[in-house]
Amino acid sequence: MKIAVSACLLGESIRFDGGHKRDRFITDELSEFAEFVPFCPEHLAFGTPRPSVHLVKGSESIRVISNKSEKDLTDALEQTSLYELTKLEAQPLCGIIFKSKSPSCGMKSAKLYLDNGMVEGKEDGIFARICRERYPLLPMEEEGRLEDAWLRENFVMQLFAYEAIEKLKTSSPNIGDLVRFHTINKFMLQSKDERLYRELGNIVANRDNLAFETLFGMYELGFKTAIARKSSIKKTRNVLEHLVGFFKNDLTKNEKEILHTQINDYTDKIIPLIVPLSTIHLYAKKYNTEYLLEQTFLSPYPKTLALRSHISSGK
Ligand code: SF4
Numbered sequence: 001m002k003i004a005v006s007a008c009l010l011g012e013s014i015r016f017d018g019g020h021k022r023d024r025f026i027t028d029e030l031s032e033f034a035e036f037v038p039f040c041p042e043h044l045a046f047g048t049p050r051p052s053v054h055l056v057k058g059s060e061s062i063r064v065i066s067n068k069s070e071k072d073l074t075d076a077l078e079q080t081s082l083y084e085l086t087k088l089e090a091q092p093l094c095g096i097i098f099k100s101k102s103p104s105c106g107m108k109s110a111k112l113y114l115d116n117g118m119v120e121g122k123e124d125g126i127f128a129r130i131c132r133e134r135y136p137l138l139p140m141e142e143e144g145r146l147e148d149a150w151l152r153e154n155f156v157m158q159l160f161a162y163e164a165i166e167k168l169k170t171s172s173p174n175i176g177d178l179v180r181f182h183t184i185n186k187f188m189l190q191s192k193d194e195r196l197y198r199e200l201g202n203i204v205a206n207r208d209n210l211a212f213e214t215l216f217g218m219y220e221l222g223f224k225t226a227i228a229r230k231s232s233i234k235k236t237r238n239v240l241e242h243l244v245g246f247f248k249n250d251l252t253k254n255e256k257e258i259l260h261t262q263i264n265d266y267t268d269k270i271i272p273l274i275v276p277l278s279t280i281h282l283y284a285k286k287y288n289t290e291y292l293l294e295q296t297f298l299s300p301y302p303k304t305l306a307l308r309s310h311i312s313s314g315k
Helices: 024-032 041-046 074-087 125-132 149-169 174-182 184-191 194-204 211-229 233-247 252-265 274-286
Strands: 002-006 035-039 052-055 064-065 093-098 110-113 119-125 141-143
Touching: 041 074, 064 074, 064 093, 074 125, 093 125, 093 149, 125 141, 149 174, 149 211, 174 184, 174 194, 174 211, 184 194, 184 211, 184 233, 194 211, 233 252, 233 274, 252 274
Parallel strands: 002 035, 002 093, 052 110, 093 141
Antiparallel strands: 052 064, 110 119
């Protein structure tokens, strides 16, 4: 999987002051499963070290102004941002991770100033804005937000789901492949957005006999929209209850009680999601419930990332 990342987060000494902002989750954990495509539009435009810049609200557009000389550097930064974008476009990306608060890379976290030096609010950095316009459905986050266990879990799940549909797309699929894809993603989609899950089911049913290409395009759009939604404890609880239903004729009264206690404790934020899920996984194996074992919801990403092992990964 290829993920574009602000070069300073990868430990490249490329910030305005010659430093970096290496992020251990990205470089030490995510790196096991992803290949990174670094970018730095500021280094490309002004070299390193360089005077820092800030965003100023102009009469027609947002400008990039040098903190030292007060020079307007917008054109130069836009030019290198477009160059970096072209570099990213040549890669089959599954996501982008930006450095927070940067006037180039921040996602709605770069300070926007007025002419008088007052802060007006927060905005996208120049490069982040260009990327968001170019890739409206691509998973994107900032390293700062990824410190939140819930956002991190949602983002990583989105990355792997995005990769899955991209792989399906390039495998010359037919309607059978699409039906199977939808089937194995059922509970993952329900944990994100039940309504969209149903809409996707209607698309797959193809009652209007649309050409497969049209159908796939509609499905892809809906799927990528759904996986960008955040899960919640309430939605996840519904899915867990649904999964337990698969064993209702197999489990003893005690076993059912244990499972329901685990689901309640997860809902009350006493234990993390991995506990009831592991139990469900165990029963799915014991009773050979193929339908469940294939569900991406049970294994949405490599388990060594252990993102469901934190109580705070549920909200
Ligand atoms: S422009 Fe982006 S990648 Fe370059 S140093 Fe600033 S935040 Fe990092």
